[in-house]
Each structure stands twice: as structure tokens, then as C-alpha cells.
Amino acid sequence: MSGKGILLKAESIAATFRDEVKQSLNQATRRPRIVGILATSSAPSKSYAEFTKKQCDELGVEFILKKTGAADTADLGEGEGVEEAIIEANEDDSVDGIMVYYPIFGAQQDHYLQQVVSPYKDVEGLHFKFHYNLYHNIRFIEPQSLLSSGTPSGGVAAAAIEGEEPPAGTVKSIIPCTPLAIVKCLEHVGVYNKILPYGDRAYGRTVTVINRSEVVGRPLAALLANDGARVFSVDIDSIQEYTKRPRTDAARKYHPRHVVHPCSMTLQECLAVSDVVVSAVPSASYKVKTEWLKDGCICMNVAADKNFEADVREKASLYLPAVGKVTILMLLRNLLRLQRYGVRPQ
Amino acid sequence: MSGKGILLKAESIAATFRDEVKQSLNQATRRPRIVGILATSSAPSKSYAEFTKKQCDELGVEFILKKTGAADTADLGEGEGVEEAIIEANEDDSVDGIMVYYPIFGAQQDHYLQQVVSPYKDVEGLHFKFHYNLYHNIRFIEPQSLLSSGTPSGGVAAAAIEGEEPPAGTVKSIIPCTPLAIVKCLEHVGVYNKILPYGDRAYGRTVTVINRSEVVGRPLAALLANDGARVFSVDIDSIQEYTKRPRTDAARKYHPRHVVHPCSMTLQECLAVSDVVVSAVPSASYKVKTEWLKDGCICMNVAADKNFEADVREKASLYLPAVGKVTILMLLRNLLRLQRYGVRPQ
Numbered sequence: 001m002s003g004k005g006i007l008l009k010a011e012s013i014a015a016t017f018r019d020e021v022k023q024s025l026n027q028a029t030r031r032p033r034i035v036g037i038l039a040t041s042s043a044p045s046k047s048y049a050e051f052t053k054k055q056c057d058e059l060g061v062e063f064i065l066k067k068t069g070a071a072d073t074a075d076l077g078e079g080e081g082v083e084e085a086i087i088e089a090n091e092d093d094s095v096d097g098i099m100v101y102y103p104i105f106g107a108q109q110d111h112y113l114q115q116v117v118s119p120y121k122d123v124e125g126l127h128f129k130f131h132y133n134l135y136h137n138i139r140f141i142e143p144q145s146l147l148s149s150g151t152p153s154g155g156v157a158a159a160a161i162e163g164e165e166p167p168a169g170t171v172k173s174i175i176p177c178t179p180l181a182i183v184k185c186l187e188h189v190g191v192y193n194k195i196l197p198y199g200d201r202a203y204g205r206t207v208t209v210i211n212r213s214e215v216v217g218r219p220l221a222a223l224l225a226n227d228g229a230r231v232f233s234v235d236i237d238s239i240q241e242y243t244k245r246p247r248t249d250a251a252r253k254y255h256p257r258h259v260v261h262p263c264s265m266t267l268q269e270c271l272a273v274s275d276v277v278v279s280a281v282p283s284a285s286y287k288v289k290t291e292w293l294k295d296g297c298i299c300m301n302v303a304a305d306k307n308f309e310a311d312v313r314e315k316a317s318l319y320l321p322a323v324g325k326v327t328i329l330m331l332l333r334n335l336l337r338l339q340r341y342g343v344r345p346q
Numbered sequence: 347m348s349g350k351g352i353l354l355k356a357e358s359i360a361a362t363f364r365d366e367v368k369q370s371l372n373q374a375t376r377r378p379r380i381v382g383i384l385a386t387s388s389a390p391s392k393s394y395a396e397f398t399k400k401q402c403d404e405l406g407v408e409f410i411l412k413k414t415g416a417a418d419t420a421d422l423g424e425g426e427g428v429e430e431a432i433i434e435a436n437e438d439d440s441v442d443g444i445m446v447y448y449p450i451f452g453a454q455q456d457h458y459l460q461q462v463v464s465p466y467k468d469v470e471g472l473h474f475k476f477h478y479n480l481y482h483n484i485r486f487i488e489p490q491s492l493l494s495s496g497t498p499s500g501g502v503a504a505a506a507i508e509g510e511e512p513p514a515g516t517v518k519s520i521i522p523c524t525p526l527a528i529v530k531c532l533e534h535v536g537v538y539n540k541i542l543p544y545g546d547r548a549y550g551r552t553v554t555v556i557n558r559s560e561v562v563g564r565p566l567a568a569l570l571a572n573d574g575a576r577v578f579s580v581d582i583d584s585i586q587e588y589t590k591r592p593r594t595d596a597a598r599k600y601h602p603r604h605v606v607h608p609c610s611m612t613l614q615e616c617l618a619v620s621d622v623v624v625s626a627v628p629s630a631s632y633k634v635k636t637e638w639l640k641d642g643c644i645c646m647n648v649a650a651d652k653n654f655e656a657d658v659r660e661k662a663s664l665y666l667p668a669v670g671k672v673t674i675l676m677l678l679r680n681l682l683r684l685q686r687y688g689v690r691p692q
Contacts, residue, residue, distance in 0.1 A: 077608035108560040111457045115474040128461040149495045214454040262423035
């Protein structure tokens with residue numbers, strides 16, 4: 001034993017989900033089809049698109065890469081034609097899933113595009129509906145609710161149900177790929193305790209999530225808190241606590257979904273008590289200080305850059321440098337679910 | 347004559363709409379009710395809330411200010427409880443319109459909140475549906491379409507219709523307040539030519555819009571281009587051209603809605619040919635250079651800060667320093683429309 005923590009590559013975790021996806025594909029009535037839309041000249045997006053295609057080919061999912069904008073020809077601007085490509089895929093009955101390679105225009109306009117994708121083809125789980133369900137801990141939905149606007153109703157919050165299986169007439173909501181992949185990795189490494197009841201299996205765990213974007217950090221903090229964890233959500237200018245058991249309540253009331261409070265602790269204080277640290281800061285210079293980590297914690301890097309120092313394993317018992325390989329399998333899992341739900345507008 | 351351009355305050359424009367709103371209120375079956383949700387300690391938001399209340403009181407619209415988060419008590423965080431307050435107002439049948447005082451959490455999370463507001467109570471017009479209609483030049487919609495998710499269908503693009511009145515069974519879509527107020531001001535000062543057919547009355551006009559946010563700049567550029575203008579949309583790192591008559595098309599084809607192309611002109615070159623310059627840059631130090639303006643152009647400041655130099659009227663024939671007073675009337679106009687549409691989920 002070196003005394004150093006373990007370096008854990010995502011591939012070992014991905015392998016278990018790859019088998020699950022293969023089995024589901026064998027049971028599918030027909031081979032599902034994904035359209036991937038690449039609209040920029042970004043090299044990481046291009047290589048992620050190639051990686052998606054390779055994974056789909058291996059597993060027998062049909063993947064069609066649709067290039068538009070600067071990805072298609074140098075005469076076109078970045079992102080040109082992307083909305084039209086989404087609408088075309090929405091309207092094409094032979095398409096089961098749509099994935100768009102972000103970032104394209106920046107957070108605001110990209111958020112608009114995420115609403116253009118029909119919820120029943122949204123394998124990435126980026127539509128408002130899915131975020132709303134996640135934030136409200138609505139785990140089971142009526143499939144037809146994917147066709148109605150406004151705040152979803154008729155969903156079933158986890159606290160009200162007994163087990164993991166959807167009640168009759170409902171199906172599981174779709175969870176955004178990246179936060180879901182992170183949760184699945186945390187389950188795999190034992191952060192979730194299977195002895196505890198479904199919906200509360202992270203109770204007793206303290207997690208720091210660095211980043212509060214709508215794509216990764218905030219949905220992840222909500223997911224973990226809905227599962228019982230005490231979560232510190234750290235952004236560039238504030239720290240918030242997400243929890244179902246707020247320490248500020250005199251009665252230590254249990255909430256059926258997480259509540260959010262401002263937190264007066266510093267990052268250093270949060271890290272000192274955190275069993276798990278997830279960092280997703282899009283910056284090459286940002287580093288979580290190893291000396292601030294609790295000895296034996298689990299660290300997970302979700303950013304494209306390395307957010308942890310080279311000596312992170314001097315303190316961390318486990319270090320996961322990336323989760324991308326699991327993310328793509330979550331996307332295929334969502335695809336198979338949506339295909340099974342079979343929702344189409346009339 | 348001083349040779350200087352005219353300084354035009356929004357009040358003179360607001361007055362005409364105030365009369366229109368008063369008349370509509372007289373015809374309304376019951377007094378409409380707005381809930382304004384203030385969730386931060388921001389001084390500008392607080393004073394805007396007070397201004398809204400004053401306007402509503404004057405006109406006989408019931409305005410209920412709901413304070414939550416840091417606006418309610420110092421113990422609560424900025425924005426705490428805002429989502430719950432929106433949902434409560436969504437579900438309250440006595441509420442006709444909901445307005446939320448942004449910014450609260452920042453662009454991304456605020457965009458999430460904007461989708462939580464039910465489209466049929468969204469007097470600010472910030473829901474994805476209304477942005478989608480605007481970007482697609484869908485002016486008339488079936489009222490019931492406000493209840494369905496996904497990309498709207500069944501809307502009627504302006505190019506396909508003859509006049510300003512909605513075809514049978516349809517109503518006008520809701521347009522986001524601020525861009526709408528700007529367009530109404532531009533109509534008022536003669537930028538729109540009433541001799542031209544409806545839907546193309548800004549044809550022949552060149553407009554530079556500085557800012558490309560999803561709340562102001564991009565919807566405004568799309569609105570103006572859908573109405574026939576040639577629009578330069580200027581952001582911090584790019585310039586795009588929005589137009590229905592792209593110069594890049596060999597055949598000078600007319601498009602039923604605007605198309606967007608990258609533009610290789612500099613800001614100086616855009617301003618040199620612009621009849622109208624609208625600036626909405628949230629920065630006290632940003633200034634449009636007076637020397638770059640075309641002599642006799644119309645300048646409109648939409649930012650909270652002054653984006654034009656003190657000598658702007660040396661070049662501009664008209665200078666509008668603010669549009670807030672018109673914006674609030676557009677909000678009331680939207681309220682009256684939505685109340686008239688009478689859409690409610692079953």
C-alpha cells in the first residue's frame with residue numbers, strides 16, 4: 001500500500017451500464033435512431049460527436065451526424081441553421097432521440113435551443129420540464145404530461161412513494177445526462193447506502209459541488225440533496241446549502257424535497273467536512289486545494305480541465321478524473337426510456 | 347434652432363398607450379389582478395416594483411406585491427422562495443398576471459424561473475413559447491396552444507396573412523415587454539412607415555442593436571428584422587446581420603421570417619449606415635462614440651446606465667434616454683390580452 005488514494009477511471013463504471021444498455025437494446029422493438037447535431041467548429045464538440053458515434057455503432061444504436069453552420073462549411077457562421085436542424089429532427093417520426101453539441105452561442109441562447117428540442121426526444125434531459133421535475137423531486141410522471149406546457153402536475157414526489165418502481169400509469173422522469181452520470185458514479189463507489197430506503201440513500205453524506213450552472217452544478221446539488229445528502233453548492237460569489245433536513249429548522253423537519261439556504265461557511269470550511277467533492281469549473285487555472293480536503297474523501301473532476309491538484313490522492317481515498325464515458329451511456333439509457341414511453345403529439 | 351437633435355422623454359409616448367389601456371380596462375369584465383414578486387434586496391428592483399404599483403393604482407389594475415427571500419426578511423437569502431411564490435400565483439385562479447423582478451440569481455437560473463411562470467399569466471412575455479413565436483415570426487396563435495409543450499405549431503407567420511387582425515380562431519402572440527416597448531417607441535417616432543404593408547413597415551431602415559441577450563437584444567433584432575429592417579446585432583465578440591432580404595442571396599430572395607448571417611463589418615462601419623441605434627449594454631463605462639454615428643440618426647438608450655456620450659445630440663436627430671415608462675404599459679397591454687384570451691388548464 002502506497003498510502004495514496006485510488007485513481008478510478010470511468011471505464012470500469014461505464015462497463016456495467018454498457019451491459020444494461022445492450023440488454024435493453026435486445027428487447028427494443030426496433031433499432032433506435034439518434035440525430036446528433038454539430039453546428040460549430042469547436043474541436044472538443046467534434047471529438048465528442050465522433051465518440052458518441054463510436055459508442056452508438058458498438059451498441060447497435062443508429063447515429064446520424066447532422067452538420068450545420070460552421071461544422072458544415074466555412075461559409076456559414078457558428079451555429080447557423082442549428083434551430084432548423086432541431087425542428088427537422090423533432091418532426092421526423094423516424095428519429096427517437098436528439099442530441100445537440102453545446103456550447104454553441106453561449107448559455108442564454110443555448111438555453112433557448114434546449115427548449116426547442118421536443119421533450120419526448122430529449123435524450124440529454126435538458127428541457128425545462130425535466131429540470132423542473134428534478135428540482136421538485138418529481139420522479140414519476142404520466143407520459144402524456146410531456147405534451148403539456150406550464151409547470152408539470154400529476155407527478156409523484158419520491159417522498160410519497162414506497163419503492164423505486166413507478167406507480168401504475170406513470171414512468172420515470174428523464175434526468176439530465178451529466179448530473180445523472182455523476183450520481184451513478186457515486187452510487188458505484190459506495191457513496192449511496194443501499195440499506196437506506198430508496199430516495200434517501202445519500203443521507204449522512206456531505207458533498208461539496210463546485211459550480212452552480214443550470215447544466216451541471218445546480219441539478220446535481222438538487223439530485224444529491226433530494227437523495228438525502230447535505231450539499232454545499234459553491235459558486236464564484238456565494239455558497240448555498242441544499243438539504244432535506246435544514247439545520248436552521250428548530251424542529252429539524254424533514255422536507256419531501258430539498259430546500260436551499262444561504263450558507264455562511266467558507267469553501268475551506270465546507271471542504272473540511274465533505275465526504276465527496278465534485279468540481280466542474282470551466283477554467284484551466286482553477287484548482288481545489290488538496291490541503292483543504294478531508295482525509296479519505298472522494299474527489300470527482302467533471303470539468304474538461306483538471307480542477308484538482310496533482311497531489312489530490314495524498315488526501316482523497318478515491319479520485320475520479322472524468323465521467324464522460326458514463327455520461328454517454330446515460331444518454332443511451334434515456335433514449336431507450338423515451339422510445340419505450342412512445343409519446344408522440346397527435 | 348440650435349442645430350441639436352431633440353431629447354424625447356418616454357412619457358409623451360407612454361401617454362398615448364395609457365389612454366388605450368384605460369379604454370380596454372373599461373371594457374374588461376372584471377378588474378384584472380397582477381402579482382408582482384420581489385425576491386431580492388436590489389434597490390432598482392424595489393423602485394421598479396413601487397413604480398409598477400403606482401401605475402397599476404392609477405389605472406385601476408389591482409397590483410399585489412409579494413415579497414420573498416431577502417426582500418421579505420434579512421434572514422432569508424436572495425431569491426429564496428421565489429419559485430414557490432410563482433407556483434402559488436400560477437395556481438391561484440384570481441391572479442391574471444405574474445411579474446417577477448429580475449435579475450435574481452443570474453441569467454441561467456433566471457431563465458429557468460421564466461419557464462415556471464404559466465404562459466397564460468406571463469405578462470412579461472418571457473416564456474420560451476413567446477420567444478419561439480417571435481423568432482419564427484409567428485404572430486397569431488390558437489389560444490389553446492399555450493397549454494401544449496414542445497415547439498408550437500398551428501401559428502400563422504406574418505408573411506402568410508393580409509392584415510393586422512388575427513385570422514378567425516387565433517389571437518395575437520404575446521411579445522416580450524421591453525423589445526415591444528422599443529418597437530412601439532420606434533413606431534411613434536416614425537421609423538415604421540405606415541404606407542408599407544403590415545409586417546414589413548421597417549423595410550428600408552437600417553438599425554444597429556448593441557446587446558444580444560435573450561431578454562432584450564436578440565428578440566429586438568428579430569422583431570425589427572421580421573418587420574423588414576436590416577439589423578446589425580452587436581455583441582461583445584461578434585456582429586450578425588438579421589434580415590428578411592439577405593444581400594448574400596444571389597436572387598435577393600425575400601424570406602417570410604428573418605435569417606441571421608455573420609457580418610464582417612466593424613461597429614464603426616455599422617453605425618455609419620444606421621438610421622437607428624439602440625444600445626442596452628449593462629455597463630456604466632460603455633459609450634457609443636458620437637463621432638461614429640450617421641448624421642440625423644435616432645438613438646435610444648435602453649440600459650440602466652447611459653450608453654451614449656453627453657454630446658449624442660450633436661449627431662442624432664432624436665435621442666430617447668429611456669423607455670421604462672412605455673415598458674410598463676406594454677406589460678398592462680399584455681395583461682389585458684391574456685385576460686381576454688381566458689386560457690386556463692382543465
